[in-house]
Amino acid sequence: MRFDTYRFIVHDKKEKMGGRRELTVEDYTTFVCYTLKATMKKVEKFIGTELDRFGLNLAQSFVLFTLMENDGSTLSEIGNRAQIENSSLTTMVDKLEREKLVERRLCSQDRRVIRLFLTDKGRDLAQKVYQHGESFNNFLRKELGVSQDSFLDGLVTVASSIDRLSQA
DSSP: OOOOOEEEEEOOOTOTTTEEEEEEEEGGSSSHHHHHHHHHHHHHHHHHHHHHHHOOOOOHHHHHHHHHTTTTTTTTHHHHHHHHOHHHHHHHHHHHHTTSSEEEEEEESSSOOOOEEEEEHHHHHHHHHHHHHHHHHHHHHHHHHGGGHHHHHHHHHHHHHHHHHHOO
């Protein structure tokens, strides 16, 4: 990884000496957020290509995985677990339902609540996709080797730091 800096001349009307000052900035491609974004773009592209074979996208697979863990979850529960916004989730579930992978059912205790269940077809597909995901995850863990724990700790640190900033 390179750590370049660039020098720019900035015209500043407030600057008394000719309206110019020198500004040195770090190459933005060395920013942590840039590296995270570039890495996720590659991950999503690779996973997306794999999931295309199953007729799913990454978010849809997370819905199916959530239901494998807790069949009969509400849309809010699925959204929270899978990190999917509710506005996107409804359309996504509509498609999964049209494909006969999931079905909606009214909750017997509270008919305002809709629960989502895997169909047999959905469970079979979810298990196949999960196996592929698990293989990819194991590959990445192997590639990370001894740095795996510190890498994952670093990601948790980034996420919790952003949470703290958001609450400030």
